[in-house]
Amino acid sequence: MTRPAAILALLLALLSAPAMAALDASEMLADPALEARARALAKGLRCVVCQNQSIDDSGADLARDLRRSLRARLLAGDSDEEALAYLTHRYGDYVLLDPPLKPATWALWFAPAGFAVLALLLVVRYFRRRE
Amino acid sequence: MRRLLFLLPLAVFAALAAWLYIGLGGDPARIPSPLVGRTAPAFAVDGLATADLEGPALVNIFASWCVPCRAEHPLLTHLAEKEGVAIYGIAYKDxxxxxxxFLAELGNPYRRVGYDRDGxxxxxxxxxxxxETFVLDAGSVVVFKHTGPLTPDTVRRDLLPALGR
Structure with missing residues (x-):
């Protein structure tokens, strides 16, 4: 291998390290349908110690524990909702990367649209007055 | 009054900026515990299970590999020996x-210790x-949670009042 090619290969290997750190084969469930559900749910769950990563792509120990708990719930026959409820019961809504719609989060969900409407009204009023 | 209306966007911006500025000072690791207000969760590890917990008490999650646990240890010893607080320990991933x-070296402030090998x-x-430290009331309901090492301030301001003292 030429030197530049070797350096490139080394760089790529280093870059791929975090991607390999997360889920390892020993964690996976034997049933592919169950495993697919576990992967889908894990993508929507926040790793609470590395807050903008999901537990599916985080290599943190806690993320692995939560992946294991999640799979244990699915193996025990939980529906997707029940498995998520198990985790929100313990870690709060905070573990959901997609925050639920409820009174405490109304500001989060509706404020952007509210500001857009307000801005539109102000613009309309401004142009009306100029006519 | 109407002539001052043009200041409204500025006022809204100032209020929003102040609110966000306060948010900047917050600790993102401080996540409100959904456990507060509920009875102690069901768990069973070597040495400790839910039925063993008799409130009012503290439940302290610690580990021998955890440096801040060493820092807070004298406070736990003080609480157990001088204030007569019942403290249950859970050795997390240890x-x-x-x-x-760890307990032989620093002293054992716990009434019971549970060994949670795999977390x-x-x-x-x-x-x-x-x-992490949880406060249980007489009915074993979690009334307070502290994340991170205890300090004399949090003990005085939060923990002892939560224990009803």
């Missing part, structure tokens, strides 16, 4: 022999890291 060596009890308690 080998029992290491946890025992499953930690998941039941919603633990994100060690140390």
């Amino acid at each position: 080998k029992p022999e290491n946890a025992n060596a 499953q009890a930690g998941v039941e308690w919603g633990v994100t890291g060690v140390p």
Whole structure:
């Protein structure tokens, strides 16, 4: 291998390290349908110690524990909702990367649209007055 | 009054900026515990299970490999010996022999110690890291949670009042 090619290969290997750190084969469930559900749910769950990563792509120990708990719930026959409820019961809504719609989060969900409407009204009023 | 209306966007911006500025000072690791207001979660590890907990008490999650746990240890000893507080310990992701060596070295302030080798009890308690301390009232309802090492301030301001003292 030429030197530049070797350096490139080394760089790529280093870059791929975090991607390999997360889920390892020993964690996976034997049933592919169950495993697919576990992967889908894990993508929507926040790793609470590395807050903008999901537990599916985080290599943190806690993320692995939560992946294991999640799979244990699915193996025990939980529906997707029940498995998520198990985790929100313990870690709060905070573990959901997609925050639920409820009174405490109304500001989060509706404020952007509210500001857009307000801005539109102000613009309309401004142009009306100029006519 | 109407002539001052043009200042409204500025006022809204100032209020929003102030609110966000306060948010900047917050600690993102401080996640409100959904456990507060509920009875102690069901768990069972070597040495400790839910039925063993008799409130009012503290439940302290610690580990021999955790440096801040060493820092808060004298406070736990003080609470147990001088204030007569019942403290239950959960050794989180720790080998029992290491946890025992830690307690032999620094003293054992705990009424009972549970050994949570793989962190499953930690998941039941919603633990994100060690140390964490929960306050249970007389009915074993979680009334307060502190994340991170205890300080004399948090003990005086939060823990003792939560224990009803």
